Amino acid sequence: MKSELTMVEKANAAWAGTPPDWVAELAHMATVKGLNNVAERLGYSSAVVSQTISNKYRGNLSKVEDRVRGALMGEKVACPVAGLIGRDKCLDNQALPRAITNSVRTRLYRACRNSCPYSRLKGDKS
Incomplete structure (x- = not known):
């Protein structure tokens, strides 16, 4: 009987043994907390999380990275409005x-559309 790989093992295999730090954290948390729990915390589907870990996600990886860094790794930014x-x-x-x-x-x-250095929406005044 073949045993299932953990998410950490999948990440290591998919990223040639050295996944980026945020992918390693994502895989670790998915192994410990469960894929569905981590996906819900990030606001993504479990398929997106699994594909990211497996280095097969075709969407915006930098956005996934930002979510992982904020939600799972505690990265903070200085919002000009919210601190x-x-x-x-x-x-x-x-x-x-x-x-x-x-007003807030x-x-x-x-x-978010004009002055914030962390915005992905610069100039989008729609």
């Missing part, structure tokens, strides 16, 4: 729609 926040929360804030009835959300919306 020191997790990188994953930064991405969440960027995805929020403009809310003219909420309006400031976040503008900062």
Whole structure:
């Protein structure tokens, strides 16, 4: 009977023995906490997490990396509106729609599109 590889073993095999630090952490957490739990925490499907670990994900890896670094590795960024926040929360804030009835959300919306060095939306004033 063939035994299943752990996510760490899959990552090591897929990334030629040396996965990036964030992939190694992702694989470790998926092994310890379970693939579905980690996927839910990141806001991705388990398929995206598995494909990332296996070096087969064709989507935006840098966005997955930012989520892993924020949610699993505790990386913080200095938001010009919210202060020191997790990188994953930064991405969440960027995805929020403009809310003219909420001054903080309006400031976040503008900062994410104009002045924030961590934004993926620079200049997107839609």
